[in-house]
Amino acid sequence: GFEWFTYMRANSPVVYDQQLNIWHVFRYDDVYQVITDHHTFSSADVPNFSQNNFLKDTIVAQDPPDHRRLRQLTNQAFTRRAIISMTESIRQLTQELLDQLIPLGTMDIVSDLAFPLTCNLIAAMLEIPIQDRRLVYRWVKGVDSNTPLLSREDVIKSHNRMGQELYDYIAHILEKRRREPCEGFISALSTAMSNNAGLSDDELLKFCVLLLVAGQETVQNLITNAIYCFTKYPQSRDHLLQQPEHMPEAIEEILRYLPPFWVTVRRTTVDAVVGGKSIPANMIINAWNASANHDGQYFADPEHFDIRRDAKRHLSFGHGIHFCLGAPLARMEANIILPMLCKQLKNFRRIPDRSPDITAGPLHQILSLPIMFEA
Numbered sequence: 001g002f003e004w005f006t007y008m009r010a011n012s013p014v015v016y017d018q019q020l021n022i023w024h025v026f027r028y029d030d031v032y033q034v035i036t037d038h039h040t041f042s043s044a045d046v047p048n049f050s051q052n053n054f055l056k057d058t059i060v061a062q063d064p065p066d067h068r069r070l071r072q073l074t075n076q077a078f079t080r081r082a083i084i085s086m087t088e089s090i091r092q093l094t095q096e097l098l099d100q101l102i103p104l105g106t107m108d109i110v111s112d113l114a115f116p117l118t119c120n121l122i123a124a125m126l127e128i129p130i131q132d133r134r135l136v137y138r139w140v141k142g143v144d145s146n147t148p149l150l151s152r153e154d155v156i157k158s159h160n161r162m163g164q165e166l167y168d169y170i171a172h173i174l175e176k177r178r179r180e181p182c183e184g185f186i187s188a189l190s191t192a193m194s195n196n197a198g199l200s201d202d203e204l205l206k207f208c209v210l211l212l213v214a215g216q217e218t219v220q221n222l223i224t225n226a227i228y229c230f231t232k233y234p235q236s237r238d239h240l241l242q243q244p245e246h247m248p249e250a251i252e253e254i255l256r257y258l259p260p261f262w263v264t265v266r267r268t269t270v271d272a273v274v275g276g277k278s279i280p281a282n283m284i285i286n287a288w289n290a291s292a293n294h295d296g297q298y299f300a301d302p303e304h305f306d307i308r309r310d311a312k313r314h315l316s317f318g319h320g321i322h323f324c325l326g327a328p329l330a331r332m333e334a335n336i337i338l339p340m341l342c343k344q345l346k347n348f349r350r351i352p353d354r355s356p357d358i359t360a361g362p363l364h365q366i367l368s369l370p371i372m373f374e375a
């Protein structure tokens, strides 16, 4: 991935892909322009979202004025207070898994930890009772963008089927929360909705489906990528054990160096100029956040992983009106989980002869990362 990005930034920073009939954008300034200028570069009717019944009308797939209205309402649920109220659940759910795994001395960080943990976190956030947590594993697998061996149509069908199941289930939770509200996100959202009468039942339900898609796999990748970086650069982990106050900067560098989410898709509403190239109206553009994060114009020695650099300008959470709504939550989750892993999985390292399994191609994701540690 990154060698291709380096090559493209230098040689074809804005390029038309004839085979797929889409444009690619690689430099920081150009990616920034595409994700920030929402008048010229629309989020509505882009592939992925528009084929999924449950994502096509959600906040990520909308332009103003609908986007503004939804964002204002959902902001009311993502308050500091609601996020802080998650602190204890994050710690508890992490410890629960660690207690089971530590005696084993070895684990796959993806399937044993990052996947179940982030499913449980989303379940907690959606106020799904403990006995139903396994349902979330199912839904997440069903909406997973990397489901293997399926045709594009099968994937879309499976997404929509899982979406329907989740949709019915959340409808039931919401119904219950209306009768007995509590402190969590769903209750806050449901209150925002009844106060404003601005969010329809259907919009609220679809927003919950989106949270599951947007908030699980991304955080799973962040935790996995962090452990990957720490096994590759163990001195950075040892530094953080000595100086835990540097963890927030380290998380920004992990987000920059290996973003959980590599590409943002937009559609041109009018003829546009990006990086000096003319792009006609109604074209799909892949804006490569991952490439922007390695642009030497913005990050000196970009292929070097350095937890002490100022990485905060990375574009891993996007930018502009669609800037990740869950960024403060994701940062807080990582800030709680990673110190617990570094401390309790003593001297964790890769297992010789068992290399990580990383998806090939541009949508980089670590599917498996076996590690060993002192039990």
Ligand code: HEM
Binding pocket: 035, 043, 059, 060, 061, 071, 210, 211, 214, 215, 216, 218, 219, 222, 259, 260, 261, 264, 265, 315, 316, 317, 318, 319, 321, 322, 323, 324, 325, 326, 327, 329, 330
């Ligand atoms: C939007 C990345 C975690 C909810 C976005 C966007 C990116 C992103 C790049 C912008 C998409 C675009 O411009 O089209 C990430 C990363 C995460 C993360 C890297 C973890 C490290 C979360 C979490 C939640 C969440 C935990 C919620 C539980 C959302 C929502 C949007 C969004 C609702 C849409 C915002 C809008 O359109 O206004 N995220 N995300 N994300 N994210 Fe995240």
